[in-house]
Structure formats: C-alpha cells, structure tokens
Amino acid sequence: MQILFCTSEASPFAKTGGLADVAGSLPEALHKLGCDVRIFMPLYRCVREMLPVLDPLGHGATITIGPHDYHVHLWQSRTASGIPVYFLEKDEFYDRSYLYGSPLRGDYEDNAERFIAFSLSVRHVCEAAGWFPTIFHLHDWQTGLVAPYFKMNWRYDPAFARSGTVFTIHNIAYQGVFPAGFFPLLTLPPNVWSFQGIEFWGQCNFLKAGIVYSDFVTTVSPRYADEITTGDFGFGLEGVLKERGKNLSGILNGIDTKLWDPGTDSYLPGNYDADDLAGKKACKLALCKQAGFEESTCDFPLLGMIGRLAAQKGFDLLEQILPDLMKLPVNLMILGTGDASIEKTIRSMEKLFPNRIKLSSGHDEQMAHMIEAGSDIFLMPSRYEPCGLNQMYSLRYGTIPVVHATGGLDNSVKDVLLHPDSGTGFKFYKYEPEAFLEKIKSALELFSDSRKWKQIQRRAMAQDFSWSMSAKHYLWVYERVLSGKRGLDVELR
Ligand code: ADP
Numbered sequence: 102m103q104i105l106f107c108t109s110e111a112s113p114f115a116k117t118g119g120l121a122d123v124a125g126s127l128p129e130a131l132h133k134l135g136c137d138v139r140i141f142m143p144l145y146r147c148v149r150e151m152l153p154v155l156d157p158l159g160h161g162a163t164i165t166i167g168p169h170d171y172h173v174h175l176w177q178s179r180t181a182s183g184i185p186v187y188f189l190e191k192d193e194f195y196d197r198s199y200l201y202g203s204p205l206r207g208d209y210e211d212n213a214e215r216f217i218a219f220s221l222s223v224r225h226v227c228e229a230a231g232w233f234p235t236i237f238h239l240h241d242w243q244t245g246l247v248a249p250y251f252k253m254n255w256r257y258d259p260a261f262a263r264s265g266t267v268f269t270i271h272n273i274a275y276q277g278v279f280p281a282g283f284f285p286l287l288t289l290p291p292n293v294w295s296f297q298g299i300e301f302w303g304q305c306n307f308l309k310a311g312i313v314y315s316d317f318v319t320t321v322s323p324r325y326a327d328e329i330t331t332g333d334f335g336f337g338l339e340g341v342l343k344e345r346g347k348n349l350s351g352i353l354n355g356i357d358t359k360l361w362d363p364g365t366d367s368y369l370p371g372n373y374d375a376d377d378l379a380g381k382k383a384c385k386l387a388l389c390k391q392a393g394f395e396e397s398t399c400d401f402p403l404l405g406m407i408g409r410l411a412a413q414k415g416f417d418l419l420e421q422i423l424p425d426l427m428k429l430p431v432n433l434m435i436l437g438t439g440d441a442s443i444e445k446t447i448r449s450m451e452k453l454f455p456n457r458i459k460l461s462s463g464h465d466e467q468m469a470h471m472i473e474a475g476s477d478i479f480l481m482p483s484r485y486e487p488c489g490l491n492q493m494y495s496l497r498y499g500t501i502p503v504v505h506a507t508g509g510l511d512n513s514v515k516d517v518l519l520h521p522d523s524g525t526g527f528k529f530y531k532y533e534p535e536a537f538l539e540k541i542k543s544a545l546e547l548f549s550d551s552r553k554w555k556q557i558q559r560r561a562m563a564q565d566f567s568w569s570m571s572a573k574h575y576l577w578v579y580e581r582v583l584s585g586k587r588g589l590d591v592e593l594r
Pocket of ligand 1: 491
C-alpha cells in the first residue's frame, strides 16, 4: 500500500490546527502497519526556517493556471521517524508569514491560485519521485481539486491506473468557495461545472470537488459523519454528503501519544503518571505563576482552554457565563489565536477580573502543554467540533474535560454523571450558557471530593487514544477503495 498524504499543513513543519496533528501522526501509524506513506505539502516560510537545507527532487515543473505558466520546484526531506516529505516551492504563493491569511486582514486574496497550484503539482511530485501511490489521501478544501484532476485526467495515465482517492473532511465549515470566474482556470471538462460537480450556488467549491469526485470520503469522528449530513451542521453540503451513502465514514482521530505524554513531556516542570500525580501539582503551580494569578488563589481549581479564537469554539457561551463563573473560586487560563474581535472580547473579560483570567495569545506549543498538564478542568464548549484533540490530550493529562456533546467531543468523552463507574468527563447537551455553567459546577463539586476526583483522573488517563485502532480503519478504507469499491457491508465501529 503506497499512500501520498496531500495536505496544506503537517506537524511539526506547519500548523494552524488539528489537520496538522493528524497529517503529522497518522502517516507514522500507517507506516507501522507496513504502508509506504509519504507527505506532500507547500514550502511555507516557516518550513524554510525549520529546514534550511533540503534535497532537490527532480528539476522542477511548469504548471498552468488560466493564462499563466508557473515554474515550481520540488524538495524533499524526512520526518524524524524517516517518512519522506515532499515540498512544493513557489515563493510567490507560499513564502508568507501565515498559511492561509493574516488575523487582521483575513484570507489571502490568491488562496484559489495557491491551492490550484498545489493540487496540480501532486502529479508532478509523483513523477519526480518516480513513485506512483495507490492511494492519494486528500485533506480539506485545499486539496479537494486533486480528486477531479485525478478522475478526469490522471487516471488514464497507466502509471496511475491502479490508484484511488480518499478525501478527509477535517472541518466542513471551511470550503474554499471562489467566484465562478475561477472555473476556467481549473482546466477541467465543462461538465464539472454542474450542481453534481464543483458548482455551489453559482460559485466554485473546492471542498465539494473533493466530496464528489473522490472514491471515498471520511471525516474525523463517527458522530460528525452523521452530523454533516444534516442541515444544522452540513453548511449546505448535507445533500451531497448524504448521496455518498456508505462511501462516507467517520473515523475518530488518534493523538501522538509520544508527544503528549505527561510521563515524559519535556515542556513540563514536573512529569507524572496515573499512579503518582505529584508532578501535576508542580505544573499547576508553575502555570499559576506564569499566568500571574494571585498567589492566594493558586489553590482554586484551575480551568484551562486552548483553541483557535473562532466562533466555532464556544467563546460566546464563555462570555455569557463569565460573571457567574467568576463568583466561584476558580481561575481561568486561555491560550488562543485567531479572530481579532474574539481576542478583544476576552481581553475585556481579563480586565474585568484581573489576576483571575489570563489570555495568552499567539501560537505557543509549550504553553499548550503547560495548560493541559497544569489545569484541573479543561473547557471545550465548541458549538460544533469535528473531532477535537485537546479533550483527548486533557484526558491523557488527567485534566477533566467539560465539553459540549457534539462531534468528536461526544465520541471521546463519557459523562461522569450518567456513567458514575466509567465516566471520564462532563458533557452538556444543549448549546446554552446555563447548561455549560451547570456542568462546570458539577465538575467543581466532584473536584472537592479528592478521592473521587482521583478515580476519574485515573480512568481518564487510562483511555487509549493512540492511532493504532484508527489507522487500521483507514487501512480498511484504502483496501476497500482498491478492491474495486465492492459493497460496504462491514461497519467501521
Ligand atoms: P482545530 O483543528 O479546530 O483548531 P483541534 O482541537 O482539532 O481544533 O486541534 C487544535 C490543535 O491546535 C491542538 O493540537 C491544539 O493544542 C493546538 N492549538 C490550538 N491553538 C493553539 C495555540 N494558540 N498554541 C498552541 N497550540 C494550539
């Protein structure tokens, strides 16, 4: 099985969210299962800074977008565990401060061209490497066009005759929708411009291209796979997804259990495990100091939150409960970057409750690990959450999550109140501030019973969120695609 991961981000090279974690760790898990996996991604400025020396791959290629020819270069390196990574160099497109746009100005205006170029280059990277994958595993709208390019053109090339495509949706809210005028630039047959193709309310939708033209569609949790076929969560694509029927499946993301291990995590001032939680206390104290909380309040339960500052993440609920929450003896530490207006709102909350709420803005790996380890309770009130990784990290770090029961949050957290003997966290079911606050209060009540709390912590820390199970599910999907798409009569989970 030869798999090319086509992705716009992959850890540790470039990351804005969960896609990077998946593209960084799933290939490794597949490699362990005996697959020949390689990764292809753009050569962003941050990649250049991390890898100043790269090996050339071939002599470059020319791609055509509408009236323009672009000469691109290809480079190669390897991940720490030896997986080949190919990079597309086109400085005009990728040598920028951010991956997709800046927090203040929003998306880059040429994002369509940037990812048309990337999608067209997939074929060239295979030719340059002299390696023709059996599966093109595509991720999110940035690589959606690879599916029609493959189906309409490349598959007629004998080198790709045995290949198939799998498209994974990491977040359906981001679709890559561009004006109809972009269609001629794609050099795809005219029949692709239809409501059964790339057209979406008179515009080009790159995510839809991936959904419609790939052999199999997956998303990142079983619950989200159901949700996106409904009007509430499908962002207009629910009908198209329903049509994929059994060729749509939800596979829960795994986590990198080496990187996220409280027993060995080098970002932490103290390491710990389920049998000896003393190191967690040291982390809490250090986090309290780093945040600048009043020393007298460092015994308070510490609530942590990490995430892109985006409407999806439930900051509206947080804002509404804050006055009541701050009447309770708790401190709140938030790490996030993104939407400037959300940051402004949190900053004003910070001013209202000085030394009790702290926002650390920017992307900060060390702080993310510190919050997972040093907090007692982790808040994830996302309006919707395709999978979510932080709740799994927090479970592994004995930091009990309070989550909205949606998407992967619902699949990975078991409610303690409903399942006293097997629960691992707290779930609220209605997306309402009262429901969120109620569950935080329930968590605080249990926290005050340290014996019971430790039991939940141990149970949470014993959960297996490694990739081993989910990687096997992906392998099953690949095999199914390659075995000529026979009827799906085996359930994934
Ligand atoms: P999403 O992909 O919607 O952003 P996920 O929970 O799936 O959400 O993944 C987010 C990933 O990004 C996690 O690994 C999380 O720890 C990380 N992350 C988010 N914001 C930050 C930040 N400001 N600094 C460091 N890591 C962050």
